[in-house]
Amino acid sequence: MDKQLHIVDSETCNGDGLCVDVCPNGAIEMVDEIAATMDDRAESCIVCGQCVAVCPTEALCLQAMPEEDFERLKRPSFGFEQFHEFLRTRRSVRLFKDKEVAREDIDKILLAAATAPMGFPPHTTEVVVIDEPDELKFLLEFLVNHYDGLIKSFSNPIGRAFIRLATGAEIYGELRDHVVEVATNANEDYRRDKTDRYMYGAPALMVFHASRWTTSYEENGHLVCHHAMLAALSLGLGTTIIGMIPPVVERSKELRARYGIPKDNRVLTSLILGHPKYRYRQGIRRDLAGVQFNCVEH
Numbered sequence: 001m002d003k004q005l006h007i008v009d010s011e012t013c014n015g016d017g018l019c020v021d022v023c024p025n026g027a028i029e030m031v032d033e034i035a036a037t038m039d040d041r042a043e044s045c046i047v048c049g050q051c052v053a054v055c056p057t058e059a060l061c062l063q064a065m066p067e068e069d070f071e072r073l074k075r076p077s078f079g080f081e082q083f084h085e086f087l088r089t090r091r092s093v094r095l096f097k098d099k100e101v102a103r104e105d106i107d108k109i110l111l112a113a114a115t116a117p118m119g120f121p122p123h124t125t126e127v128v129v130i131d132e133p134d135e136l137k138f139l140l141e142f143l144v145n146h147y148d149g150l151i152k153s154f155s156n157p158i159g160r161a162f163i164r165l166a167t168g169a170e171i172y173g174e175l176r177d178h179v180v181e182v183a184t185n186a187n188e189d190y191r192r193d194k195t196d197r198y199m200y201g202a203p204a205l206m207v208f209h210a211s212r213w214t215t216s217y218e219e220n221g222h223l224v225c226h227h228a229m230l231a232a233l234s235l236g237l238g239t240t241i242i243g244m245i246p247p248v249v250e251r252s253k254e255l256r257a258r259y260g261i262p263k264d265n266r267v268l269t270s271l272i273l274g275h276p277k278y279r280y281r282q283g284i285r286r287d288l289a290g291v292q293f294n295c296v297e298h
């Protein structure tokens with residue numbers, strides 16, 4: 001990939017040096033008061049596009065980023081108070097109206113999700129959107145059957161030892177302390193009257209996956225999911241991140257083939273979406289587990 005910086009028009013470059021200032025890797029310099037790529041730094045460009053984004057005269061373009069990739073920004077019309085208030089309205093929604101999520105809304109959510117940062121551009125996160133009722137039913141049945149297998153293996157010491165060996169102490173502890181119990185109750189409820197305690201009858205599901213060979217692919221996928229969650233909230237939709245789905249899709253050849261997930265991709269997270277049945281009238285005050293400034297020693 002040629003990352004070379006180009007001066008669109010040396011007449012247009014006003015020589016203010018903003019691009020030089022903003023470049024995180026010192027790849028640009030001023031030559032005769034005109035911006036230019038430093039010969040020995042051309043390869044250090046990470047194609048973040050910040051040089052183009054700050055230029056007030058639109059004098060720059062990057063070969064690796066076509067002009068259409070850039071869009072004019074408006075100043076946000078809200079400040080911290082409104083933003084915090086918006087965040088406080090978010091809860092994990094597990095009860096939905098019997099109403100589909102419009103594809104138009106899905107498109108908006110994906111558009112906003114793509115604004116998430118990534119370890120190194122471009123995005124390597126991919127999303128599978130499932131919004132057909134029959135497909136969601138199929139997946140639910142698959143989840144129930146998969147977790148039946150886990151519950152069965154956990155019910156005997158040999159099965160438990162095998163799982164511990166295969167997964168390691170950390171995941172084994174999570175399975176033992178949380179997942180098996182949740183799945184046992186979920187499967188009991190499903191068998192009783194088809195109650196769905198995996199996806200909560202949501203009309204749409206997004207599954208996020210990415211190539212395991214790309215920089216920070218796990219963090220990137222979670223950030224994309226998180227952006228999607230907030231975008232959905234802005235559209236009046238409710239969401240919940242579902243941790244019970246990714247390991248099942250990850251391990252199943254059948255589901256991978258069904259959803260076109262490449263062998264090299266890891267399934268990272270999933271998000272259910274729908275129109276919330278109820279509006280929350282109370283927010284919850286939460287604090288982080290700890291905050292330390294400039295800790296040297298205790």
Ligand SMILES: Cc1cc2nc3c(=O)[nH]c(=O)nc-3n(C[C@H](O)[C@H](O)[C@H](O)COP(=O)(O)O)c2cc1C
Pocket residue numbers: 090091092093094240241242243244245
């Ligand atoms: C990584 C992760 C996995 C989660 N997995 C599930 C899940 O499988 N099922 C579920 O009902 N909720 C799941 N949740 C939602 C949490 O239970 C929820 O965020 C938490 O209870 C806090 O509540 P709130 O989101 O309403 O503030 C998950 C959340 C995260 C961040």
